[in-house]
Amino acid sequence: xxxxxxxxxxxxxxxxxxxxxxxxxxxxxxxxxxxxxxxxxxxxxxxxxxxxxxxxxxxxxxxxxxxxxxxxxxxxxxxxxxxxxxxxxxxxxxxxxxxxxxxxxxxxxxxxxxxxxxxxxxxxxxxxxxxxxxxxxxxxxxxxxxxxxxxxxxxxxxxxxxxxxxxxxxxxxxxxxxxxxxxxxxxxxxxxxxxxxxxxxxxxxxxxxxxxxxxxxxxxxxxxxxxxxxxxxxxxxxxxxxxxxxxxxxxxx
Numbered sequence: 557x558x559x560x561x562x563x564x565x566x567x568x569x570x571x572x573x574x575x576x577x578x579x580x581x582x583x584x585x586x587x588x589x590x591x592x593x594x595x596x597x598x599x600x601x602x603x604x605x606x607x608x609x610x611x612x613x614x615x616x617x618x619x620x621x622x623x624x625x626x627x628x629x630x631x632x633x634x635x636x637x638x639x640x641x642x643x644x645x646x647x648x649x650x651x652x653x654x655x656x657x658x659x660x661x662x663x664x665x666x667x668x669x670x671x672x673x674x675x676x677x678x679x680x681x682x683x684x685x686x687x688x689x690x691x692x693x694x695x696x697x698x699x700x701x702x703x704x705x706x707x708x709x710x711x712x713x714x715x716x717x718x719x720x721x722x723x724x725x726x727x728x729x730x731x732x733x734x735x736x737x738x739x740x741x742x743x744x745x746x747x748x749x750x751x752x753x754x755x756x757x758x759x760x761x762x763x764x765x766x767x768x769x770x771x772x773x774x775x776x777x778x779x780x781x782x783x784x785x786x787x788x789x790x791x792x793x794x795x796x797x798x799x800x801x802x803x804x805x806x807x808x809x
Contacts, residue, residue, distance in 0.1 A: 580783070589636075591615045595614065701740055719798055727795075
């Protein structure tokens with residue numbers, strides 16, 4: 557098994573890509589902290605992992621809250637003795653608003669979840685990784701973090717920031733045994749659309765051209781396989797970069 561005896565934290569793990577990642581990691585031998593704001597969903601995923609012979613612990617986490625992030629990482633250490641892999645997957649969408657229609661409160665919320673939460677989890681995990689000179693970070697970015705036509709201005713900016721943070725971290729700690737990479741999924745069949753409130757008609761109309769050339773949507777399990785690759789020794793020479801998983805969608809631009 558590729559992750560035998562590793563300890564992993566996966567955020568947004570109650571559903572979608574996070575759930576698929578947590579389940580695949582557990583299948584490959586990792587002890588998994590299933591972190592999500594949806595505590596009932598996280599508990600369900602953890603129970604399913606255990607019933608299939610794996611090891612998991614569910615934790616309720618609002619990644620916009622510092623105390624929840626700290627508790628999440630501390631739970632991994634307290635329950636399983638250490639932390640080896642951090643997967644920052646939790647995120648929400650905007651309403652496709654262009655910059656002229658951005659609301660300050662919504663901007664702050666999306667950045668708190670999509671970007672600041674990622675930074676805080678990485679910051680909390682780094683002392684553990686530095687002490688043992690080994691650690692892996694996998695961030696879920698987005699094809700919207702690579703171009704400007706897949707979402708609104710706020711989501712796009714938040715995911716561009718995640719990619720910049722990923723690249724900087726990969727370089728900064730490259731000689732410390734720490735690898736940090738990101739996955740940029742295209743359209744994936746998850747429930748993230750449920751986080752869209754007050755769809756902006758103009759912004760949505762402008763993204764339609766890009767969406768029209770999407771070859772197909774992906775399955776959460778396909779993204780999980782990329783996350784497994786980045787968390788395993790198979791990707792030992794890959795650091796500070798982004799794997800695009802979108803069936804060739806962004807190759808059109």
